[in-house]
Amino acid sequence: MANRLSAGTLGQLPPTVGAPRYDRAAVTPGIVHLGVGAFHRAHQAAFIDQCLADGQSGWAIIGASLRSPDTRDALAPQDGRYTLAVRDSDTERLDIIGSIQSLIVAPEDPEALLAALAAPSIRIVTLTVTEKAYLRNGDGALDLAHPDIVADLADRTRPRTMHGFIVEALLRRRAAGIAPFTVLSCDNLPANGRTAKRVLVDFATRIAPELGRFVDEHVACPSSMVDRIVPATTDEDRARVSASLGLEDAWPVVTEPFRQWVIEDDFPLGRPDWEKFGVTMVADVTPFEEMKLRLLNGAHSGIAYLGQLLGHATVADAMASPAIARFVAGLWRESIETLPPDAGLDPVPYTGELARRFSNTALRHRTAQIANDGSQKLPQRIVAPALERLAQGRGIAHLAFVAAAWIAALAARSGDTFTDPLDSQLAAPAANGAVGEIFDLTGFARGNPHREALQAQVEHWLKTIHAEGAEAALAILDREFAQ
Incomplete structure (x- = not known):
């Protein structure tokens, strides 16, 4: 198939495929997401796509991979766009998602991610980094002996972990007089917000006790519950979706119709109006x-x-x-x-x-x-x-x-x-x-x-x-x- 899904080929999509209903040039990033995998692209990015289409133009996503360049390599030629294939046993709906405005591969350019996180427009940092990336010991505290944590504490300019990136960005924002962003965990672990807060405070405290107190007192880490089944994309999925589009999509995501997102409402710098699209905002998740x-x-x-x-x-x-x-x-x-x-x-x-x-x-x-x-x-x-x-x-x-x-x-x-x-x-x-x-x-x-x-x-x-x-x-x- 000669043509690739991209900004320039959206006009070639068949009428049965949903395309972004907003001008990407008119939206600005308000969220940095760490861990751009299939689940994020089928869940949080899809909700944000609806918010952007609703005119909430300040909430586009900068996606960051902390390990592999695979997602960036697949989506960069597509201007960050990809297909969300929602499948039931006998039906499939295809929508093009455009909410991820840019993609960063952290190991290749850690400074680019730090700069993005420190930007005044960024008000929320979302996480889908999996349970093991929180790097906790058996007591639930930060594993200070982990080689990546040791490395990040030794050289804060080239972080490897989400702890290193977030805390260094918070330091830079504080020095520039910019209020802290909210850290919103979307990982499947109990009290994910409190878990994120604990390991971030542990990391910051190792830099300076006063910094640990700052993170503890001033960085909001609401918990959330996410639910949507997102299998790994197969070659068969790629071929089927590309044939339906009439364009090649290197990495569509396949999911089910059901989705759920329950979030504790604690966002000092503001948040999207997620409720319009089915998100449940609560005091305790x-x-x-x-x-x-x-x-x-x-x-x-x-x-x-x-x-x-x-x-x-x-x-x-x-x-x-x-x-x-x-x-x-x-x-x-x-x-x-x-x-x-x-x-x-x-x-x-x-x-x-x-x-x-x-x-x-x-x-x-x-x-x-x-x-x-x-x-x-x-x-x-x-x-x-x-x-x-x-x-x-x-x-x-x-x-x-x-x-x-x-x-x-x-x-x-x-x-x-x-x-x-x-x-x-x-x-x-x-x-x-x-x-x-x-x-x-x-x-x-x-x-x-x-x-x-x-x-x-x-x-x-x-x-x-x-x-x-x-x-x-x-x-x-x-x-x-x-x-």
Whole structure:
């Protein structure tokens, strides 16, 4: 295909494709986003695109990759534009998103990113850098021994981490008399705003205690909850979307119709009018966050590891298995009982919607993709609700089964099916079924009086999976709950 999607070829799009309804030359950046991946482009950037089309012209995005140039290399020839393909089982809608005004690859030009962050027009810095990029130790504080943190503290002019970039930019803004921007985490971890604040304060304090106090007292870090399923883009997706456009798009993103964004309303320098497009602004995001982490993300983890063990490549394939569908329903029953009953949540209809979303055959959401980084994800999704149930004297069979399936899947991997930050340490104990050693390495339930009970349940189900196979182990679990 000769022609590439770009500013100059928008007029060639077929009428069925939605194009940006605003003049890109008339908008200015108000947001820097760190971690320009598929999720950001399908979620936050899509909301901002609607805000720009609404005339909210001061909120375009400067996107920054902290590691790889891949997104910049794909989108720069397209003037930052890309296709958002919203797929249901039998329909697909294509829209061109133009809200990312420019792209920076931080390792290539750290000064360019620092300058962007320090600009007076930037009022919000958003993050989708994944859980592991917060670089926390087992106690949740900043890992001051991490090589990248050590390097950033030694040379603040060439940061490697989001901590280094944000704190150095705040220093520059302060020296220039510019108020601090708001740091808005959109990562899937509990209390993501408070988590971001803690590690940023830790980093700033190592530079100077007074700077740490400044960040703690003057930098707003609201928490947020994000929800939209965004599988990795495949070559098949690229070919299909490009054929529909009549133009080549090197990196479209594919997603589902559903989307959700709940944000704590704390933006001293102002914010977009997100509410016009379905964003929920709240005083406390915690109940919504817990419902999503435990019901959506927790079920995703269970599906991912069972899918890996039973040969189901995608979430939809796994949910088509009656055994896995029953397991997920049981997992939801356990997790729902840990949610606050007086927070205005409606978890039963929510799980009904999740079941429909998980069964969307148009989304090739790979179980291997979801299975990555289990040591970082399971504490919030599975371990925390399990410990709460144990404290209440309730059973945890389905929750413990997820942790056992994770360990079994670690041991059963071939090649680079999925990865974990602790791979080099987890390989031997996973192969040996050493659950206690794995709990020690990951910090699961560290210091909790119910650790032994949780560990015993995980050991029981891991032994059952090894002895009987994952499918038979699920049948045994079903029989226990049928009695």
